[in-house]
Amino acid sequence: MDLLERLVTIFGENGYAAVFLALMLCGAGAPLPEDITLVAGGIITGLGYGSVHIMVGVAMVGVLLGDSTMFLLGRHYGARILRWRFVARLLTPARYARVQEKFERYGNRLMFFARFLPGMRTAVYITAGATHRVTFLRFFILDGFAALISVPIWVYLGYFGANNHEWLVTWIKRGQTSLWIALAVIVVVIGVIWWRKKRKSCC
Template identity: 55%
Template structure:
């Protein structure tokens, strides 16, 4: 985080936007740390925190949208590109594609909180064309508006106490994972319940159809 703070302090909004853009491409730079670092330089007086939030939201949405359009324009041919091939491995791509067929826009929303799969999900959404770009942006915006302000304002608030800030980041990441796990368990429970209900109804329907 210290390296990002130093870089952002020198180049301001442009640097934050650039790093968030390449984060959207799946480059292994933690997006939450990038956002917090942007908030930190605001807290240190280099930028305005409210404008930093606007720049951060635009950087996040443009980066995510780029992955969507790469998938939509090139289709599965994009998977042959060296950089994309490292991000979207065949196994990861197959897993995300299968989940996307079942979950659609719900997976898009959750993907914002899944650093390892985020770029692949956005790529798949473009390749499958099951989600229009308008819906993609709306879902991505509503997911981003939950997390982005939290990280930026947290960085601004703790700019002068980085040890405290590191501790809060870890707590925040833990809370996000707990919420995702609970949500995953709930979705799995609903799926099992729905499947069980269908299996109970099926024999009845077969009996009714008999002559």
């Protein structure tokens, strides 16, 4: 939790701009966990350094801009981007081939689920852009929908746990599992709504 404490200190001193910049770096593949960064952003609002609702908005913009930058760089430079030093560390030719294989298996859904797979996001977004598998608009919608689930959960978790360190640590450890549960619930709800509408239209 040392990283979390350091981020809280930095964000508390520099506010929304520091959170935004950190999330942009997360999107670029920096070794900085996005979930911990979002929680730290929430914590400082819980401590009185800003509004949690504004922080959610700032975090959404930072996350989506960082992701979109990686997608558009891949789209513009294609496979040549694999020769870039910082990209080569994240996306080796072998990993690039594996991500392409996952696209073949799961289709564009992979871009949605990548947000819930730490360490996969940047590789998936660069590959999606480089291989021209999807338009930017579809990418943005899928990524945006996934971010609408994950970003508020992490930020509000930090906000509500700002003054209860033990509770916060427990839920950070459970966080990824909780995200998958929330995602499963949303998928089930959407499926039920779709099924009911289809049933009504058939009758």
